[in-house]
Amino acid sequence: MVWIDTDMGFDDILAVMMVAASSKPVAGVSLVFGNAPMDAVRANAAGAVSLLGWRFPIHTGAERAILGGVETPAHVLGPTGIPTRGRSLPQAEALPRTDALAALTAWLEGLDAPGEILALGPLTNIAILSLARPDLLSKIDSVTWMGGGATRGNHTASAEFNAFADPEAVAIVFASGISLRVADLDLCRQVLVGPEDVDVVRAVGTQKAEILADLLGAYVDIALNSGRSAMALYDPTAAAAFVAPDAFVFEDAEVTMELAGAHTRGRTIVDQRPHVKPNALWGMRADAARVRALALDALVEAARS
Ligand code: RIB
Numbered sequence: 001m002v003w004i005d006t007d008m009g010f011d012d013i014l015a016v017m018m019v020a021a022s023s024k025p026v027a028g029v030s031l032v033f034g035n036a037p038m039d040a041v042r043a044n045a046a047g048a049v050s051l052l053g054w055r056f057p058i059h060t061g062a063e064r065a066i067l068g069g070v071e072t073p074a075h076v077l078g079p080t081g082i083p084t085r086g087r088s089l090p091q092a093e094a095l096p097r098t099d100a101l102a103a104l105t106a107w108l109e110g111l112d113a114p115g116e117i118l119a120l121g122p123l124t125n126i127a128i129l130s131l132a133r134p135d136l137l138s139k140i141d142s143v144t145w146m147g148g149g150a151t152r153g154n155h156t157a158s159a160e161f162n163a164f165a166d167p168e169a170v171a172i173v174f175a176s177g178i179s180l181r182v183a184d185l186d187l188c189r190q191v192l193v194g195p196e197d198v199d200v201v202r203a204v205g206t207q208k209a210e211i212l213a214d215l216l217g218a219y220v221d222i223a224l225n226s227g228r229s230a231m232a233l234y235d236p237t238a239a240a241a242f243v244a245p246d247a248f249v250f251e252d253a254e255v256t257m258e259l260a261g262a263h264t265r266g267r268t269i270v271d272q273r274p275h276v277k278p279n280a281l282w283g284m285r286a287d288a289a290r291v292r293a294l295a296l297d298a299l300v301e302a303a304r305s
């Protein structure tokens with residue numbers, strides 16, 4: 001059984017679909033602010049459950065960062081965090097507001113062997129867990145996180161969004177001793193999705209296909225609207241590293257989080273010089289064809305069902 005922590009944008013939903021389609025059963029999901037404020041993240045989760053028939057429990061976590069901010073990419077994704085070319089997720093009944101920290105600690109306490117966590121948003125929930133229940137960190141086998149960027153950022157010139165939204169949480173998690181695998185922007189930029197993939201999903205011809213194609217299309221439009229021909233698959237690349245780690249090369253790195261830089265706050269500084277003290281495995285290479293296939297197969301299978 002595995003746990004997923006997510007800020008439930010479209011790429012998060014596709015990542016969850018990929019894990020749900022794998023041999024790793026999902027024990028639970030914790031929501032965190034990020035792609036949108038928590039109310040919209042909860043609405044997205046409820047809509048995804050309605051559309052995709054997810055049966056695992058989804059719990060509500062941190063609504064703001066460790067220092068209290070609520071940073072979102074609303075200027076790119078709009079108020080819902082999931083733009084569309086037309087159709088949207090179904091308007092569904094609100095999820096029960098069950099507490100994520102309580103649910104995650106209960107899951108960890110019940111494990112016979114350490115469990116894996118896939119983190120797809122700001123690390124606030126994981127940071128709070130590590131401070132509130134350090135005794136449970138030995139029950140975490142690893143956290144695979146989509147976040148950070150060794151070279152350039154996406155939310156700022158320096159910083160990737162999940163890191164920038166809660167840099168203190170990143171610093172806390174990287175200092176906690178938890179075994180971390182990081183799928184950063186540079187790794188995810190090796191795996192691209194484009195207009196032709198939208199056509200493949202729409203060609204399934206069902207109502208679900210129309211919705212998923214409109215959501216995927218709007219995700220691709222993020223790149224097309226800024227003059228690029230294809231969009232990086234962010235969370236799906238982390239999900240692929242989670243379900244198919246043999247499709248990736250990870251290397252030791254000592255990662256520091258910039259907290260104070262006037263222009264660099266939220267930047268991950270990735271040091272791989274000799275004699276560093278590694279605190280993470282950093283994704284260096286992805287088998288892009290394999291990752292794309294896992295993502296597109298999950299979309300087409302969901303569209304058909
Ligand atoms: O920077 C990309 C990350 O920010 C992805 O996880 C996306 O869903 C947003 O959370």
Ligand code: CA
Binds near residue numbers: 009012120121
């Ligand atoms: Ca995300």
